Amino acid sequence: MNIFVLMKRTFDTEEKIVINNGQVSEDGAEFIINPYDEYAIEEAIQVRDQHGGEITVVTVGNEEAEKELRTALAMGCDKAVLINVEDDVEESDQYTTAKILAEYLKDKNPDLILAGNVAIDGGSGQVGPRVAELLGIPYVTTVTKLDIDGGKVTIVRDVEGDEEMIETSLPLLVTAQQGLNEPRYPSLPGIMKAKKKPLEELELDDLDLEEDDVKAKTKTIEIFLPPKKEAGRILQGELADQVKELVSLLHTEAKVV
Amino acid sequence: MARKVITLAEVRDGSLRNVSFEAIAAAKTIAEGGEVVAVLVGESVQSYANELIYYGADRVVVVENEKLKNYTSDGFSQALMAVIDAEKPEGIVFGHTALGKDLSPKIATKLNSGLISDVINVEEAGGNLVFTRPIYSGKAFEKKITTDEFIFVTVRPNNIPALERDESRTGNVSSLSVDIKDLRTIVKEIVRKTVEGVDLSEAKVIVAGGRGVKSAEGFEPLKELANVLGGAVGASRGACDAGYCDYSLQIGQTGKVVTPDLYIACGISGAIQHLAGMSNSKVIVAINKDPEANIFKVADYGIVGDLFEVVPLLAEEFKKLKVHS
Numbered sequence: 284m285n286i287f288v289l290m291k292r293t294f295d296t297e298e299k300i301v302i303n304n305g306q307v308s309e310d311g312a313e314f315i316i317n318p319y320d321e322y323a324i325e326e327a328i329q330v331r332d333q334h335g336g337e338i339t340v341v342t343v344g345n346e347e348a349e350k351e352l353r354t355a356l357a358m359g360c361d362k363a364v365l366i367n368v369e370d371d372v373e374e375s376d377q378y379t380t381a382k383i384l385a386e387y388l389k390d391k392n393p394d395l396i397l398a399g400n401v402a403i404d405g406g407s408g409q410v411g412p413r414v415a416e417l418l419g420i421p422y423v424t425t426v427t428k429l430d431i432d433g434g435k436v437t438i439v440r441d442v443e444g445d446e447e448m449i450e451t452s453l454p455l456l457v458t459a460q461q462g463l464n465e466p467r468y469p470s471l472p473g474i475m476k477a478k479k480k481p482l483e484e485l486e487l488d489d490l491d492l493e494e495d496d497v498k499a500k501t502k503t504i505e506i507f508l509p510p511k512k513e514a515g516r517i518l519q520g521e522l523a524d525q526v527k528e529l530v531s532l533l534h535t536e537a538k539v540v
Numbered sequence: 541m542a543r544k545v546i547t548l549a550e551v552r553d554g555s556l557r558n559v560s561f562e563a564i565a566a567a568k569t570i571a572e573g574g575e576v577v578a579v580l581v582g583e584s585v586q587s588y589a590n591e592l593i594y595y596g597a598d599r600v601v602v603v604e605n606e607k608l609k610n611y612t613s614d615g616f617s618q619a620l621m622a623v624i625d626a627e628k629p630e631g632i633v634f635g636h637t638a639l640g641k642d643l644s645p646k647i648a649t650k651l652n653s654g655l656i657s658d659v660i661n662v663e664e665a666g667g668n669l670v671f672t673r674p675i676y677s678g679k680a681f682e683k684k685i686t687t688d689e690f691i692f693v694t695v696r697p698n699n700i701p702a703l704e705r706d707e708s709r710t711g712n713v714s715s716l717s718v719d720i721k722d723l724r725t726i727v728k729e730i731v732r733k734t735v736e737g738v739d740l741s742e743a744k745v746i747v748a749g750g751r752g753v754k755s756a757e758g759f760e761p762l763k764e765l766a767n768v769l770g771g772a773v774g775a776s777r778g779a780c781d782a783g784y785c786d787y788s789l790q791i792g793q794t795g796k797v798v799t800p801d802l803y804i805a806c807g808i809s810g811a812i813q814h815l816a817g818m819s820n821s822k823v824i825v826a827i828n829k830d831p832e833a834n835i836f837k838v839a840d841y842g843i844v845g846d847l848f849e850v851v852p853l854l855a856e857e858f859k860k861l862k863v864h865s
Contacts, residue, residue, distance in 0.1 A: 296816070302680065307680065378654055403794065404675060405675060406676075408657065409645040412642065413648070443741060447729075449726065501655075504670070506680055515826075515838075515842055516840070525843050529854070530861055534861060539745075539823045
């Protein structure tokens with residue numbers, strides 16, 4: 284089976300956001316594989332181990348993303364592709380990223396493409412479905428269970444807490460939801476092997492794309508932090524009295540109940 | 541510049557979702573005096589049309605087909621594209637719901653359009669329509685504009701106020717017949733797991749538990765309190781990882797981002813990744829044994845104490861309040 288995983292490098296979830304000159308500062312920040320993409324990678328490995336084939340993990344970014352690609356290889360992916368857009372793309376949005384990925388994938392005959400259902404930085408969840416639509420293949424988002432039997436695919440997806448049972452077929456793109464699996468940690472032999480696995484670097488030129496072809500359709504004009512919360516009130520006294528006071532405050536002062 | 545804007549209305553469990561009314565309000569701002577047309581898609585949804593008019597839609601287009609009983613991206617995109625072909629809108633607003641998130645990128649791609657997802661505010665500023673949305677799950681925000689004329693956004697539930705319901709509003713309701721074919725994904729079954737609860741993303745009140753809840757049974761008093769308040773139960777990653785509850789309840793940077801009127805955090809320490817998912821709630825109450833817990837830094841009101849004592853007392857007090865008011 285020809286399997287592809289779409290991966291994004293993101294800030295660690297424990298990072299605080301600092302804004303410098305109107306941009307989110309990356310100084311000293313820890314980066315990780317987007318947590319939802321980790322589920323996608325793990326699922327890809329399980330599918331390959333069961334059905335055979337090869338996994339290529341693909342990212343659009345800059346050379347820094349090599350580290351996360353190596354981690355994906357250490358987990359068990361077979362090949363990595365970095366589409367380095369640092370020199371070519373100044374402003375990108377989900378349209379840009381999807382277009383680049385689809386252009387890369389269009390002649391690769393993928394059977395299965397996996398991605399995270401959302402990236403924890405931008406948080407739009409657009410790229411997966413956009414890529415599927417550009418490739419003309421079906422997609423299922425927020426998947427919590429994936430079973431492949433020949434060409435038939437049975438899926439459970441999370442819909443705001445309810446479960447939908449879906450039947451579909453390959454080729455297919457799915458986006459991973461939490462609960463799909465328990466991503467493995469790279470093993471030491473895995474890390475050693477990853478160093479020798481192929482990591483290909485491409486630029487827009489290699490995909491016959493011009494900067495204009497992938498020009499963003501939306502533009503960020505300002506980034507700001509939420510207003511700092513003032514320290515709240517810790518109630519005092521007997522517990523029962525605190526509870527009475529709290530209910531009264533919520534009712535009369537905060538007016539939320 | 542006046543523009544025609546369509547919104548997609550969503551029905552869940554036999555009623556229109558609030559976010560459908562909020563989408564109409566957002567569409568009004570985007571339309572800048574142009575027409576707002578609400579679209580209803582389903583097997584039998586005509587009866588909801590008037591309600592959309594009462595909430596401010598100028599017109600409603602209904603697409604009914606037995607193949608649209610359950611949502612599929614193939615089916616609903618065919619219905620929507622038929623409406624878009626007929627109406628030629630210059631803007632589209634969906635709710636940022638499971639359905640909206642799944643469908644909007646497909647439609648945007650078909651239209652070769654940009655898409656600004658998860659919008660919490662729309663304003664006109666300096667001749668542009670400016671859209672505010674959270675990034676890093678609410679640790680920061682960005683303001684975006686579209687570089688094309690066409691505007692496509694999804695709006696986060698609970699943030700853009702709906703217009704006042706007004707039964708004196710009138711508008712035309714029309715049907716569009718669409719041939720739905722070649723569905724590549726088929727919904728075999730929907731298992732309701734949220735029957736008792738209110739949906740987290742639209743809940744006005746959320747009672748959330750963390751590791752301090754200690755077990756699955758430990759969530760019972762929280763459920764009781766949520767019931768009294770007509771709210772939903774949520775959880776921290778710690779509680780989900782420990783197996784006390786389902787991952788679908790998780791609030792945080794991995795999990796759901798929520799902005800209820802009232803968030804009651806019980807036995808939650810307040811890891812940064814959890815705070816990202818809830819710190820933009822209007823009012824936050826923290827209940828924790830540890831007075832040094834991080835959660836108190838974002839709380840409006842805090843009680844230092846054992847949640848198993850405090851939560852049942854709270855439920856009792858709220859019950860009394862309900863009786864009196």
